[in-house]
Amino acid sequence: MSGALPRIRIRGLRKSFGAKTVLDGIDLDVPAGTSMVVIGGSGSGKSVLLKCILGLIAPDAGTIELDGRDLLALPRRARATERARIGMLFQNGALFDSLPVWENVAFGLLARRLVSRREARARADELLAQVGLASAVGELSPAELSGGMQKRVALARAIAAQPDILFFDEPTTGLDPIMGAVIDGLIVDCVKRLGSTAVAITHDMASATRIGDAAAMIHRGKIIWSGPAASLFESGNAEVDQFTHGRRDGPIQMELRR
Amino acid sequence: MNALLDSLAAIGRAAIGFLREAGAVTLFALEAISHLARPPFYARRFGRALVEMGFFSLPVVALTAIFTGMVLALQSYTGFSRFNAESAIANVVVISITRELGPVLAGLMVAGRIGAATAAEIGTMRVTDQIDALSTLSTDPMKYLVVPRLLAGIVALPLLVLVADILGVMGGFIVSVVKLGFAPETYLHNTLSFMQASDVISGLVKASVFGFLIALLGCYRGYTSRGGAEGVGAATTGAVVTASILILAFDYGLTVLFFSR
Numbered sequence: 001m002s003g004a005l006p007r008i009r010i011r012g013l014r015k016s017f018g019a020k021t022v023l024d025g026i027d028l029d030v031p032a033g034t035s036m037v038v039i040g041g042s043g044s045g046k047s048v049l050l051k052c053i054l055g056l057i058a059p060d061a062g063t064i065e066l067d068g069r070d071l072l073a074l075p076r077r078a079r080a081t082e083r084a085r086i087g088m089l090f091q092n093g094a095l096f097d098s099l100p101v102w103e104n105v106a107f108g109l110l111a112r113r114l115v116s117r118r119e120a121r122a123r124a125d126e127l128l129a130q131v132g133l134a135s136a137v138g139e140l141s142p143a144e145l146s147g148g149m150q151k152r153v154a155l156a157r158a159i160a161a162q163p164d165i166l167f168f169d170e171p172t173t174g175l176d177p178i179m180g181a182v183i184d185g186l187i188v189d190c191v192k193r194l195g196s197t198a199v200a201i202t203h204d205m206a207s208a209t210r211i212g213d214a215a216a217m218i219h220r221g222k223i224i225w226s227g228p229a230a231s232l233f234e235s236g237n238a239e240v241d242q243f244t245h246g247r248r249d250g251p252i253q254m255e256l257r258r
Numbered sequence: 259m260n261a262l263l264d265s266l267a268a269i270g271r272a273a274i275g276f277l278r279e280a281g282a283v284t285l286f287a288l289e290a291i292s293h294l295a296r297p298p299f300y301a302r303r304f305g306r307a308l309v310e311m312g313f314f315s316l317p318v319v320a321l322t323a324i325f326t327g328m329v330l331a332l333q334s335y336t337g338f339s340r341f342n343a344e345s346a347i348a349n350v351v352v353i354s355i356t357r358e359l360g361p362v363l364a365g366l367m368v369a370g371r372i373g374a375a376t377a378a379e380i381g382t383m384r385v386t387d388q389i390d391a392l393s394t395l396s397t398d399p400m401k402y403l404v405v406p407r408l409l410a411g412i413v414a415l416p417l418l419v420l421v422a423d424i425l426g427v428m429g430g431f432i433v434s435v436v437k438l439g440f441a442p443e444t445y446l447h448n449t450l451s452f453m454q455a456s457d458v459i460s461g462l463v464k465a466s467v468f469g470f471l472i473a474l475l476g477c478y479r480g481y482t483s484r485g486g487a488e489g490v491g492a493a494t495t496g497a498v499v500t501a502s503i504l505i506l507a508f509d510y511g512l513t514v515l516f517f518s519r
Contacts, residue, residue, distance in 0.1 A: 056390050080396070088394040094387035098379070108395040113298075157395075 005068050007032040007165065007197040008053070013062035014221075015048055022048045023059065024221030030214075035191055035198040037212030037229055039205075039243065041252065044218050046201035047091070050167050053199075055083050066165070084112070087163035087196075089187075091170040093154040095142035101128070102138030105156045112161070127156040131186050148179040152186065159190050166191060168200035172207045184210040205244050208232060217243065219252065286478045290404045303406035311372050311407075311469075312414035316421065318371060319364045323422035326359050327351055327429025335438055347440075348448035351430035356457040360422040361415075362509050365468035368415060369501040373476040376407060377497035380480025381490035389481070404481070407473040415469030416462040423458060460516045467512065468505050475501040 006029040013026040022045040030036045040046050051057040053064055055071070064071045066082050074082065087108075095104050103110070105127050106120035115123060125135040131152040142150060151171065158166060171187060172180035184207050191198045200211050208215060212229030217240050225237040232244050242250030334347045380403055383389050392399045427449060434440040476497045483493035 051390070054390075054394055056393060083394075084396050086394065088391070090387045090391055092386060094391040096383075096388055096391070107397070111395055111397045 004031065006030055006065075007034075007067060008199070009063075009065040009068075010049075010053070011063045011065075013049070013052060013064065014060045015045070015052060015057065016060055021221055023052070023062075026062070026218070026221070026223055028216060028223055028226070030197055030199055032197050033195060035188075035200065035211055035213045035229075037208040037215045038199065038201045038218055039203060039208055039215060039232070039240075040201070040218035041203065041243065041254075045221050046218055047169055049218065050088075050169055050199065050201060054086060054088060054167070055079065084161070085163055086165045086167060087158035087161065089151075089154050089158045089166070089168045089171055091173055093142070093150040095150055095154060095157070097142050099142075100138065101140050101142060101145070101153050104142060104153060105138070105160055107157060108161045114161070123160070124156075127160055128153070130159075130190070131156045132182075147174050148176075148182070151175065151179075151183050155183070155186055155190065159194060162194055164194070164196050166194070166196045166198045168198065168202075168211070170202055170204075171200060171211070172202065172204045177206070180204065180207060181210065187211055203243075205232065205246075282482070283474070283478050286481070287474050290400055290408055290474070290477070293398070293401050293405050294409070296401075298401065300402055300406050303402060304409055307407045307410035307473075308414055310375075311368065311410045311473075312417055315368050315371055315414070315418055318367050319418045319422050320425050322363050322367050323355070323360060323426040324429040326363055327355055327426035327431075328433045330354055330359070330426075331430040331433040331438070335434075344438075345444075345448065347434055347438075348430070348445050349452040351434075352427050352449045352453045353457055355426035355430070356423045356453065356461045358461070358509075358513075360419045360426055361461045361464040361468060362505065364415065364419050364422045364465065365472065365505040365509075366502055368418065368469070369472045369475075369505060370498055372411075373472045373497040373501045374494045376473065376476030377480040377483070377493045378490055380477055381483035381493040382480075384481060384483050385486050385490060399481075404473075404477045407477055408470060411469030411471075411473030412466050413469070415465040415472070419461055419465035420458075423461065456516075460512075463516075464509060464512050467508055471504050471508065472501045475504065 008028070008030040010026055010028040013023050014021070015023040026049060038046055038049065048057060052059045059072070066085065069082060071079055071082055096107065099107070102121055102124035105124040106115070109115045109123060110117065110120050121138070124138055128135060128137055133149065133152055133156070137145070137149065142153065145153065168187060171183055175183060187198070187200070188211060198211070202208050209229055209232060214226065215229040215232050216223050216226035217237070218224070219239055225235055225240045227235060232240065235241060235244070238251045242252050330351050331347055334350045335344060338344050338346055383403070389399045389403070392402055431442070431445055434445050435442050479493040479497035479500070483489045
């Protein structure tokens with residue numbers, strides 16, 4: 001890592017649910033302008049890590065800094081302002097099914113009173129075009145969309161306020177390989193266009209190498225490896241090798257009851 | 259001895275669980291109330307909740323009130339005719355409907371309809387990350403989802419009860435005139451001369467409290483639901499059952515309060 005202040009710096013982050021420790025002292029730096037991919041098995045704590053940064057889950061210990069400001073030490077209002085810099089694409093889209101697509105896309109803009117409803121509608125059309133959807137889609141309900149379209153709408157919503165940090169939670173889960181590649185391409189385009197810093201969590205290796213500049217692996221609540229995303233398949237780390245190659249045998253033992 | 263201790267332990271666990279739940283609901287309510295005076299306000303959401311809770315509940319509340327008034331007149335006649343007090347039917351119908359049956363039955367009907375729908379909608383939002391998504395879009399879920407519904411409950415139920423009062427009395431009037439042979443003007447005169455403003459007002463105050471409880475329980479159960487479809491189902495059932503029980507319990511408490519004045 002260089003000496004420059006990372007956009008996101010996490011130190012000693014811990015979170016337990018009852019007796020189960022999910023995050024056991026996470027240390028992670030994400031430099032500004034970098035797309036970091038965090039890989040790890042199901043239940044390894046990837047989503048909990050993102051939710052701690054977003055303030056959706058309160059960590060038990062540790063620090064989370066954005067540009068050197070510790071989110072957990074900030075007053076509530078300042079913390080909310082810092083977190084408003086983050087756009088989030090949820091795993092299942094998490095679109096508001098009581099609102100039409102265009103209101104979903106423009107929700108953050110309307111919530112912060114940044115635009116009028118008329119302007120929001122026009123802005124939603126622009127954003128839908130950026131993710132390859134026609135403006136007519138804006139009038140539909142989220143339930144009328146396919147999985148791929150829902151992901152694209154969710155991406156449009158995440159980038160609507162032009163956040164300088166973007167989080168992607170399993171962006172290709174549930175999509176066919178072609179649609180997965182399309183979504184990854186849109187993510188890369190959006191991140192580059194906005195000049196954002198991105199953190200994506202995934203266990204889709206194809207997606208990880210398409211999206212990421214840098215990568216890290218989380219296992220048993222710790223970051224056990226980090227490096228360039230291009231070296232994910234030749235990391236030299238036994239756990240990472242087993243995971244990226246999908247080998248059944250190796251140092252990571254799945255807990256199966258027979 | 260062990261069986262006795264096990265029984266005591268079970269009772270203790272249930273009591274602790276009840277108190278914990280009551281505390282959690284109270285804190286949830288206090289947090290929601292603390293948002294009432296702090297912007298932003300979601301007038302559009304409030305309007306929508308008001309229409310959903312008030313306007314769309316009108317048919318079921320209206321039918322309940324009319325039939326209750328009709329049955330009340332018939333049953334009162336059966337009882338009062340035994341000691342030649344048939345002329346008191348109008349008085350009994352109006353006081354029963356305005357003070358008691360209007361608010362309680364409307365409350366129970368709305369609890370079944372709106373309490374369940376609220377818990378299901380918010381519960382589904384919870385398990386599909388929509389509530390988390392609200393937070394990431396600079397929107398406080400309490401303000402956006404809960405506060406407008408609480409306000410709508412407080413406003414909508416008295417309006418519904420006012421309609422229920424009129425229709426309930428009308429139901430009694432129809433049966434008394436058409437089936438029991440009362441003179442219409444006598445029945446109306448008895449009703450209007452006996453009814454007091456405090457009868458109606460106490461019923462409307464009860465209705466406001468019941469509306470708050472229905473919205474609160476629906477929101478709370480949905481907001482705290484976990485575990486996918488099963489959790490949402492449990493939240494829905496819990497919202498209706500708890501709201502119904504609380505309506506009956508608060509009805510007694512409020513009646514005692516008004517009775518002592």
